Amino acid sequence: MPSFHCITYGCQMNVNDSAWVARSLVRMGWVECEMEKADFIFINTCSVREKPQHKVLSMLGIIRDVNPQASVAVAGCVAQQMGEKLWEKNAHVRLVLGSDGIIHAPEAFEKIAKNPKLRLSYLKFTKEFPDRISELSFFKNVDSLPIGTLEQTTKGNDTRAFVNIMQGCNNFCAYCIVPYTRGRQKSRSIQSILDECQEWLDRGICDLTLLGQNVNAYGKDNAGDNPHFTDLLYKVAELNGLKRLHIVTPHPRDFCDDTVNAYKNLTVLAPRIHLPLQAGSNAVLEKMGRGYTNKDFMNLVDKLRKARPDIALSTDLIVGFPGETEEDFQETLRIMKEANFIASFSFVYSDRPGTKASKMPDKIDAKIGLDRLNRLMSLQNDLSDAWLKSRVGVETDVLLEAVSARPKYSEVTDHNISIEQVKNLSQQTEELTNHTSWQGHDSWGNTVNLIIPNTLNYKAGDIVPTKIVTAKKHSLLGELLIK
Numbered sequence: 001m002p003s004f005h006c007i008t009y010g011c012q013m014n015v016n017d018s019a020w021v022a023r024s025l026v027r028m029g030w031v032e033c034e035m036e037k038a039d040f041i042f043i044n045t046c047s048v049r050e051k052p053q054h055k056v057l058s059m060l061g062i063i064r065d066v067n068p069q070a071s072v073a074v075a076g077c078v079a080q081q082m083g084e085k086l087w088e089k090n091a092h093v094r095l096v097l098g099s100d101g102i103i104h105a106p107e108a109f110e111k112i113a114k115n116p117k118l119r120l121s122y123l124k125f126t127k128e129f130p131d132r133i134s135e136l137s138f139f140k141n142v143d144s145l146p147i148g149t150l151e152q153t154t155k156g157n158d159t160r161a162f163v164n165i166m167q168g169c170n171n172f173c174a175y176c177i178v179p180y181t182r183g184r185q186k187s188r189s190i191q192s193i194l195d196e197c198q199e200w201l202d203r204g205i206c207d208l209t210l211l212g213q214n215v216n217a218y219g220k221d222n223a224g225d226n227p228h229f230t231d232l233l234y235k236v237a238e239l240n241g242l243k244r245l246h247i248v249t250p251h252p253r254d255f256c257d258d259t260v261n262a263y264k265n266l267t268v269l270a271p272r273i274h275l276p277l278q279a280g281s282n283a284v285l286e287k288m289g290r291g292y293t294n295k296d297f298m299n300l301v302d303k304l305r306k307a308r309p310d311i312a313l314s315t316d317l318i319v320g321f322p323g324e325t326e327e328d329f330q331e332t333l334r335i336m337k338e339a340n341f342i343a344s345f346s347f348v349y350s351d352r353p354g355t356k357a358s359k360m361p362d363k364i365d366a367k368i369g370l371d372r373l374n375r376l377m378s379l380q381n382d383l384s385d386a387w388l389k390s391r392v393g394v395e396t397d398v399l400l401e402a403v404s405a406r407p408k409y410s411e412v413t414d415h416n417i418s419i420e421q422v423k424n425l426s427q428q429t430e431e432l433t434n435h436t437s438w439q440g441h442d443s444w445g446n447t448v449n450l451i452i453p454n455t456l457n458y459k460a461g462d463i464v465p466t467k468i469v470t471a472k473k474h475s476l477l478g479e480l481l482i483k
Ligand code: SAH
Pocket: 048, 049, 175, 176, 177, 178, 212, 213, 214, 249, 250, 251, 276, 278, 316, 317, 318, 347, 348, 349, 350, 351, 352
């Protein structure tokens, strides 16, 4: 049977798509292995900024060097954008799969395995959501699913799952390539979403994330059963076995009062929302075409906090959008503080071909962009530190995900260590042999480490009551709360 290797760049959609491709190939009897040995290499790509796109092109060069025999499939946003042009300089690329074309991956791989001279491309956008069989039933008796990339951490794979509820985006924000690479928005039917959610829950997964480029515009493209996003939330929340529900990524403009109320009524909705602000200045927001002002954004934040006082927000931010002045940038810093974001993904604006912003005048000098990014990140560090410190003393639930490495007495190589420290360490090591050091996440997405006695027989996927005792730089330490 042929072997394959997956490389995944980009957003959670790509991670989710790659995992499905890997499951489909394993179901066909194919074997996942390292890149150097694989007969087929599947690269799922991102073109949201110039850098990730470059990474893909240089990866194609690396593959040519380390595994010249391999047949390569390129999927995702770069594939959609470049299409068959990818064949021009890359003789080893046999398969190009656009965003909606990925559903054809299994049959296309099979065809090329039979006839390695073939070159195939699937680049057309479909009218309807390209629904596919989850392939989960094949893995009923298998604990660990193939995840579609050996390079990604496996943590969370068997405790959390993504469920795609829509494809594409209609917003055409001035800077963004996604509407071109993912096509128009298409919602998946409620029944199909509920069925897949239930399949995950039946596997014992209790933490689900509903995925879409503009997830809370779900249904606005009038899918067959004319669903509304909030109705979907209520329906998913009722499913047996669900303990945590997340949504990624909602658009502030599409966040209606009904959805805000859902955060009040449904405790299963995690109290952490990733809500992209992009910029704090009204002039920049207007030019970006985001459809809200900074005041609208803050009104929404206030409503959410009233509905769910424990809510924490994270965001996406762009600095150096064409024409952005220092005053505009200061507005971004101001709103960051007001909204008190606990984390942010921040980027220097990158010109994308065909977008409105790429044709705008007054491009910002790269140095200025970088300087703004550094200042923004420094503020974010302060906000994130303060957030983690504020968690100390809080009693919360932690979803156990993986056993984390712990130092062993025998591994201590520091010879300057004092006798007292050696005694402490050996005592700790003895304690630790009867305990497991776990890593997991609280409902706000913070990483929490905690040590639990083995006699309690906890396993990955269990949710345990925890008291947060220490804040570290990027994570928290907790203690099991025996109630
Ligand atoms: N659908 C999501 C975003 C998807 S793209 C949303 O609407 O929020 C992920 C992030 O990449 C965006 O939120 C934005 O912050 C960033 N991004 C998109 N295009 C970019 C560009 N041309 N330059 C820099 N950052 C960009």
